[in-house]
Amino acid sequence: MTPEDKVRVGVLALQGDFREHLAVLRELGAEAVPVRRPEELASVAGLVIPGGESTVMDKLSRTFGLREPLVERIREGMPVYGTCAGLIMLADRLLDSIEGQQTLGGLDVTVRRNAFGSQLDSFETDLAVPVLGDAPVHAVFIRAPIVDSVGEGATALGTLDDGRVVAVEQGNLLGTSFHPEVTGDYRFHQYFLDRVGAAE
Numbered sequence: 362m363t364p365e366d367k368v369r370v371g372v373l374a375l376q377g378d379f380r381e382h383l384a385v386l387r388e389l390g391a392e393a394v395p396v397r398r399p400e401e402l403a404s405v406a407g408l409v410i411p412g413g414e415s416t417v418m419d420k421l422s423r424t425f426g427l428r429e430p431l432v433e434r435i436r437e438g439m440p441v442y443g444t445c446a447g448l449i450m451l452a453d454r455l456l457d458s459i460e461g462q463q464t465l466g467g468l469d470v471t472v473r474r475n476a477f478g479s480q481l482d483s484f485e486t487d488l489a490v491p492v493l494g495d496a497p498v499h500a501v502f503i504r505a506p507i508v509d510s511v512g513e514g515a516t517a518l519g520t521l522d523d524g525r526v527v528a529v530e531q532g533n534l535l536g537t538s539f540h541p542e543v544t545g546d547y548r549f550h551q552y553f554l555d556r557v558g559a560a561e
């Protein structure tokens with residue numbers, strides 16, 4: 362692969378663990394840049410929205426003038442992968458939001474914030490994700506949201522043993538409740554990059 366062939370993708374870098382996602386995407390051979398301004402968003406063919414705090418990310422996206430361009434690119438079909446707070450940002454409907462909190466939308470799902478309560482802030486488990494192959498995905502959940510219901514437009518990709526959905530896709534949009542960037546298993550990032558390559 363020459364530098365000219367590299368897929369150029371962005372990671373929303375307003376807040377949260379965007380550096381880890383940049384490192385993963387670069388390791389997978391993509392040109393990955395932080396996105397904080399509309400011009401930077403315009404320069405990328407796909408976007409990762411990282412984990413962090415969705416209420417803060419929402420506010421900053423409006424302050425930085427990114428909200429409208431983000432909504433527009435999502436509507437236009439740009440591949441986007443949202444993890445944890447990023448999944449919250451992509452949800453059409455949100456439960457346990459704070460007053461005035463908005464999402465970007467795009468995924469026909471209802472997501473509940475902080476769904477595992479304070480006793481179980483963080484946990485890890487192995488998850489079957491058939492679209493990524495037979496090997497289970499080791500999933501790390503950190504104050505994670507859950508997909509409370511999946512609308513007609515979206516498809517569940519992975520569920521916990523109790524049936525709760527933690528990975529979804531819809532067209533070019535992909536969302537996980539958990540954090541693949543911290544596990545060394547980058548199949549979700551590769552799945553996203555394949556979408557970007559196909560969409561270009």
Ligand SMILES: NC(=O)CC[C@H](N)C(=O)O
Nearest residue numbers: 412413414415445446504
């Ligand atoms: N690790 C995370 O991204 C946590 C998400 C956070 N609880 C929120 O509501 O945005």
